[in-house]
Amino acid sequence: MSxxxxxxxxxxxxxxxxxxxxWLTAPITAQRLPLYGCRVSGWREAIPVEVSAVLKxxxxxxxxxxxxPFHDALVAWFRKNGRDYPWRRTRDPxxxxxxxxxLQQTQIATVLGKGYYTRFLEAFPDAATLAAADDDSxxxxxxxxxxxxxxxxxxxxxxxxVEKHGGRFPKDVAGLLELxxxxxxTAGALRAFAFxxxxxxxxxxxxxxxxxxxxxxxxxxxxxxIRRIWxxxxxxxxxxxxxxxxxxxxxxGQTFCRTGAPDCLNCPxxxxxxxxxxxxxxxxxxxxxxxxxxxxxxxxxxxxxxxxLHQETGKRRTGLWKLPLRxxxxxxxxxxxAEHRYGxxxxxxxxxxxxxxxxxxxxxxGDSWIEPMAIPGLAMxxxxxxxxxxxxxxx
Numbered sequence: 323m324s325x326x327x328x329x330x331x332x333x334x335x336x337x338x339x340x341x342x343x344x345w346l347t348a349p350i351t352a353q354r355l356p357l358y359g360c361r362v363s364g365w366r367e368a369i370p371v372e373v374s375a376v377l378k379x380x381x382x383x384x385x386x387x388x389x390x391p392f393h394d395a396l397v398a399w400f401r402k403n404g405r406d407y408p409w410r411r412t413r414d415p416x417x418x419x420x421x422x423x424x425l426q427q428t429q430i431a432t433v434l435g436k437g438y439y440t441r442f443l444e445a446f447p448d449a450a451t452l453a454a455a456d457d458d459s460x461x462x463x464x465x466x467x468x469x470x471x472x473x474x475x476x477x478x479x480x481x482x483x484v485e486k487h488g489g490r491f492p493k494d495v496a497g498l499l500e501l502x503x504x505x506x507x508t509a510g511a512l513r514a515f516a517f518x519x520x521x522x523x524x525x526x527x528x529x530x531x532x533x534x535x536x537x538x539x540x541x542x543x544x545x546x547x548i549r550r551i552w553x554x555x556x557x558x559x560x561x562x563x564x565x566x567x568x569x570x571x572x573x574x575g576q577t578f579c580r581t582g583a584p585d586c587l588n589c590p591x592x593x594x595x596x597x598x599x600x601x602x603x604x605x606x607x608x609x610x611x612x613x614x615x616x617x618x619x620x621x622x623x624x625x626x627x628x629x630x631l632h633q634e635t636g637k638r639r640t641g642l643w644k645l646p647l648r649x650x651x652x653x654x655x656x657x658x659x660a661e662h663r664y665g666x667x668x669x670x671x672x673x674x675x676x677x678x679x680x681x682x683x684x685x686x687x688g689d690s691w692i693e694p695m696a697i698p699g700l701a702m703x704x705x706x707x708x709x710x711x712x713x714x715x716x717x
Contacts, residue, residue: 468704527571
């Protein structure tokens, strides 16, 4: 290991540091350098007070000028180290579509760890089967993933495939974009992962990688930033290895180029990366704050032990079952038997469940008495499922 002593090495562009035989460019304090076995003394430049928690090699090559070396390094790393996901073992566009829709709002660990992907394909193995599915079976298969509109849109896509394309996926971008629920990201994912065709696609991981790779310091989530990131994605796309390249770029964002402080020292493409402060990118617009709301739910059983439930008819959770909600003025004085906090979109919800009795409450539209043995078979949002499972034996 080689370290700076006195003035025998002058940084080419302060603040730059020589560690492990190479120049490292992130500004760090003198207190951090001993962690890497170095002491600093006699420098003509003062150690900056501003701290970057990330050490990274200097860029050697601009991938926007010559993308091929970047492609080759990224694909070579992925071929050796890429993770084994079930949707990477298939070329079936339907299975790829299901994975992409599930992963739009749900983490990979959740989709895999709880078996959602496998169970859904077992229930609906192809577009024709999904196209014929009723609401109850569809929502039950999707239960726990949230954002249930995705499930219905996936069924709409399948119906369009069956009715207009004989169940076969078009391979051209224009044809894919005509399918309901398929935008430019999903169209690109299908072309790359199912068909091995040249494609351009940007998700959150790719946006983060590209903003750091090119040192893009404008917001990535306003109209101008989105347009520029997609332009950069098009310039850098690898038409020779689209399936591997796009998988690798996404996985890079999940691993080395993660949110917060990335692991630039071990990144397989660090020498192509322009940013000096990767932890500060991407820049995003300020998010709106969460709104706190309280829901008051009624726990009511009849003389036969049946539980009063409500089937929703609103846009967000149509067809799903839950405990019936009541106005706070009507129910808040009743005994509180459970609380459960959950989040949805921009809301932070406190669900408060109150014990009722059938002499004070009337059934509303959509309310039904349900046998306890039938409840596991109903499609139900996760917060209400958890509360019911907790209370059903004791109340």
